[in-house]
Amino acid sequence: MSPLNVGIVGTGIFARDRHLPSYQEFPDKFKVAAAFNRHKEKALDFAKTANIPENKVYDNLEEILKDPHVDYIDALLPAQFNADIVEKAVKAGKPVILEKPIAANLDQAREIVELAESTPLPVGVAENWLYLPCIKIAKEQIKKIGPVVAFTHNSTGPFVTQNKYLTTTWRQKPEHIGGFLSDGGVHQLALVISLLGEFGSVSALTRQVRERSGADDIVFATVQLKDAEVIGSFTYGSAFGATEKSVFLKVYGKNGTVTVDLSDKKNPVVKVKLGGSAEDNGDEQTFKVDNDESFGVNAEFLNFHEAVSKKDKSLYLGSPRTAFHHLACVDAFLKSSAKNGDHVKVEQP
Ligand SMILES: NC(=O)c1ccc[n+]([C@@H]2O[C@H](COP(=O)([O-])OP(=O)(O)OC[C@H]3O[C@@H](n4cnc5c(N)ncnc54)[C@H](OP(=O)(O)O)[C@@H]3O)[C@@H](O)[C@H]2O)c1
Structure with missing residues (x-):
């Protein structure tokens, strides 16, 4: 099976220092293939390190979600943006993994649980611990x-x-x-x-x-x-x-x-x-x-890979319901x- 193409949203510290190196440890499983960041120059810089072609650095969220070659979205944003991303990813038919905490408050976290439980797509929270x-x-x-x-x-x-x-x-x-x-x-x-x-x-x-x-x-x-x-x-x-x-x-x-x-x-x-x-x-x-x-990130990504490639969201451990409880x-x-x-x-x- 060819590697899953990952679209990174939010090319900040943790995307560069942890997510990218973890994906790169498993080239047969993942290819960091596209990116979007609100300040584009930072995404372009990330793209150079990650070997993402410039035409796969997008100007907005809608474009990266529309890319048919992106198999799933990996979002590393301040938590208050997570509910919006999940809503848009689910509408676009893309699985999505979000960095923790699940959301900025319990109302938003509830929205995410509801969205995740209303779709067969894997929606995961990256709770590496x-x-x-x-x-x-x-x-x-x-x-x-x-x-x-x-x-x-x-x-x-x-x-x-x-x-x-x-x-x-x-x-x-x-x-x-x-x-x-x-x-x-x-x-x-x-x-x-x-x-x-x-x-x-x-x-x-x-x-x-x-x-x-x-x-x-x-x-x-x-x-x-x-x-x-x-x-x-x-x-x-x-x-x-x-x-x-x-x-x-x-x-x-x-x-x-x-x-x-x-x-x-x-x-x-x-x-x-x-x-x-x-x-x-x-x-x-x-x-x-x-x-x-x-610190658990590699295993977490391999677990998400399994859920996406087998199209079985129940395989992923960091479900929104689990992450809801932590918040x-x-x-x-x-x-x-x-x-x-x-x-x-x-x-x-
Ligand atoms: N699991 C762990 O151990 C761990 C460790 C660290 C971080 N994290 C998680 O990873 C995520 C990113 O954290 P980070 O440390 O990498 O922070 P960061 O460097 O500040 O990255 C945040 C990203 O979100 C973007 N962003 C910020 N405000 C935004 C806004 N108003 N609209 C759209 N985009 C916005 C930033 O874009 P700009 O650069 O353009 O502002 C940046 O790309 C967070 O969810 C954090 O909780 C997890």
Whole structure:
């Protein structure tokens, strides 16, 4: 089968630094074949790097959607534009994969879920953390410590003043709810929810630590899962002063503990301790996880390829319904914090 021709919409930082290299790793599966960006000179520059001919750099969205050689659209835009792109892509009969978060707010996210569920075309959200290799290993181990009763998720780190993403104006003045809390937080939520299940309700406090974040940038929450008696805590923020990066999920069962530690991005580990009590305390086992430079993006693209080429949208893991839930958790954190930590139910699509 010849490679799928990808039309990139939004040729910014992540298109250049991650999507393009990931596509280029699989030349038999993908060809980055066309591009559109609102400032055309940036798309032309991207096209040079990606080997896209100039006549495939389009002046507007309608033209790239009309190109019969483009097999699907890969959109990397500020989240408030996602609903519009999905509507137009579905009308044009093109599958579309959107960068996370699914949308800027729950109303737009609901529109996307409805559009996606009303078409046989694959409409996916690029939630690369759904594809982290640690998830498969941790899932196997979590089965051994059951029943699970509680969890602690912590993702904290220092504010990085030279962060390339901070320079983007749409992040400095976010239209997407929670700013960095939804921009980065949906990743953490994807990990926790993949392993433990959906959040039912939350009690949270959020704060803005850095003016440059544009909105609240830290959250400390307690959580009750939807379909179980499991309770836990969810902490997220990279706006602190000097501190080590600490990213881990610790899952407590009646028969042991599983810890997923992603603090060292290049050396993720899953640790397991089996036993039902202090007296029955087994040795800790450590499972090394393969280092995935793409942090799940390669696997996510291969999964989307499968859904598009087999014309079966159900094969793709990052469905709009799944991504809706991640954004709905952020929405619930913010609503709870506005009520000084009252318990708030996570909304459904
Ligand atoms: N999965 C991950 O780990 C990850 C990491 C980073 C980013 N992302 C996602 O990737 C997407 C792009 O982020 P980025 O960091 O690459 O940001 P970026 O460099 O600012 O790229 C954003 C793109 O959207 C375009 N854009 C901005 N405002 C627009 C508007 N009003 N109308 C039309 N186009 C507009 C920009 O065009 P101009 O250049 O012409 O302004 C640019 O091409 C976002 O959805 C982000 O959440 C995901």
